[in-house]
Amino acid sequence: MQPTSSMNEEFLKKWQMGLQIFRPSIDNTSVHERKKAIKLSADVAMASLRKGTTCWSRALIEKTATEDNFLVRQMLSGIKAETLINKKLPKKTVCHRKIVRRSKKILRRKSKSASEEAAAKAKRLVKRRTQGLRNVVPGGELMSNDVLLLQETLDYIVSLQTQVNVMRSIVDAAEAEIER
Amino acid sequence: MSNRRSRQSSSAPRISDNQMIDLVSKLRQILPEIGQRRRSDKASASKVLQETCNYIRNLNREVDNLSERLSQLLESVDEDSPEAAVIRSLLM
Numbered sequence: 001m002q003p004t005s006s007m008n009e010e011f012l013k014k015w016q017m018g019l020q021i022f023r024p025s026i027d028n029t030s031v032h033e034r035k036k037a038i039k040l041s042a043d044v045a046m047a048s049l050r051k052g053t054t055c056w057s058r059a060l061i062e063k064t065a066t067e068d069n070f071l072v073r074q075m076l077s078g079i080k081a082e083t084l085i086n087k088k089l090p091k092k093t094v095c096h097r098k099i100v101r102r103s104k105k106i107l108r109r110k111s112k113s114a115s116e117e118a119a120a121k122a123k124r125l126v127k128r129r130t131q132g133l134r135n136v137v138p139g140g141e142l143m144s145n146d147v148l149l150l151q152e153t154l155d156y157i158v159s160l161q162t163q164v165n166v167m168r169s170i171v172d173a174a175e176a177e178i179e180r
Numbered sequence: 181m182s183n184r185r186s187r188q189s190s191s192a193p194r195i196s197d198n199q200m201i202d203l204v205s206k207l208r209q210i211l212p213e214i215g216q217r218r219r220s221d222k223a224s225a226s227k228v229l230q231e232t233c234n235y236i237r238n239l240n241r242e243v244d245n246l247s248e249r250l251s252q253l254l255e256s257v258d259e260d261s262p263e264a265a266v267i268r269s270l271l272m
Contacts, residue, residue, distance in 0.1 A: 002210075026254065035251035039243060122226065129229030136236045147196060150203035153232060157210055160239040167246040174253050 003162040007049065012166050014045035018075040025071065037071070040064055044075050046163045052087040055148070056156045059089060059139025089142055204228050211235055 018041035019026065025037040043064050050057035061084050065072040076082050112120065133149055134140035137156050143149045204225045211231050 031248075031251045031255050034254060035247045038250050039247035042243065042247065125226040126229065129226050129233070132233045133229060133236075136233050136240075145196075147199045147203065150200065150207065153236075154203065154206055154210065157207075157232070157236065157239070160236065160243070164239055164242050164246070167243065167250070171246055171249050171253070174250070178253070 003158055003165060007158075007162045008166050010049060011045055011162050014048055014079045015042055015166065017079050018042075018045050021075050021078045022071055036067075040068060040071065041075060042163055042167060044072055045079070046159050048076065048079060048081045048084060049159060049162070050155070051081070052084050054152055054155055055089070055143055056138045056140075056152045057159075058084070058087045059142065061085065061087070062089065063138060089139060201225075207232050 019038070022037045022041050026034050029037075043060055047057040047060040047064070052058055052061075061072070061076075065085060073082070073085055076084055130146050130149060133153055134143070137143075137149070137153050139152070140149060143152060208228050211228070212235065
């Protein structure tokens, strides 16, 4: 499972269209503002690859729209993806504390063998690590189960790799041209 | 008072566990090489998840760095120079 060349091409096309729309924010501005515009357009291009089918991409569209609603809407319009702005995110799951507490009480009553204790410890460690994933994957806090979280994580990584590959190629080509 | 908890099928946790194992295996394949000694499956799963978090953070940091670099490139090139034309043709 790796980024495909067609993914790279599609990302580049969308990103270029986004940069054209963002151009007023890129010309005649500070390095810092230009960087923000470049990154924002790259994130929108990456998220739009998934056409609203994944939770992480919907969450990323929402996040970028929070940063600059006008430009993001313009870019989505330019790349024919206006509908992405309205894709809904799942509601946050409410945890029933009473049930959890009761379950923990029941669990504590049992005495465990050494191997059972080791397995329980490993399981708790995995749980903590999945919580870490929720923090770094867009919309991770909203995913209701660990299987969905890992599926979204896999897809997000492939998309991030696409973004990095294309951006790095542009930087390398530009720097090579300057040195000529 | 009705029992609000639905009874869980005995096969459900096993199916979910198998899915998790499969997904962790796929994550392992997509990550850069993990040069760690192999331990139990659960501890290994934990290591894979930790490496995944680190990898995602690294990729995001790289996007940030590349954005900054592109911004600087556009800044340093004179508006009418051939270099500016090349960069803009690549980007826009």
